[in-house]
Amino acid sequence: MSFKAKRYFTGLLDTGHRHREMKEMMLCNYCGARFKKAEREYKRISQEHPEDFKRKEPDTGFGIETQNLGQMLEDRIKQDKLYKEHLRLMAFGTPEEKQREIKRVNAGFYERHVGESSKKLII
Secondary structure, eight states: OOHHHHHHHHHHHOOSOOOSSHHHHHHOTTTHHHHHHHHHHHHHHHHHOGGGGOOOOOOOOOOHHHHHHHHHHHHHHHHOHHHHHHHHHHHHSOHHHHHHHHHHHHHTHHHHTOOHHHHTTOO
8 A cells, every 4th residue: 555545544544532453443433434434435545546555565585595595504404403403402492501502603513513415505
């Protein structure tokens, strides 16, 4: 939705009276009329200017190198039991275990123990 249209609709719906859900707003005696007006305007404008309401697909921006790195990481997690244990400890371990794992990573422990299968994945 374009910025102008979004601003217009939020202005129509702003009554100063707050509700948790749109359904409550629609049923409220104070806000119901403005909600119905905003609904009519939305239908009218979306028919007149459908290009303002089309959702743009996000650009992924992943290149070949990024895809290769992701594939290599996925393969390493599947095949390298030591690295898999490292990830488990970092996610679910005690604070002491996490500190030990951080020290190991900073010392290059997991770089020295990379399996031969992970090195072959570079294309």
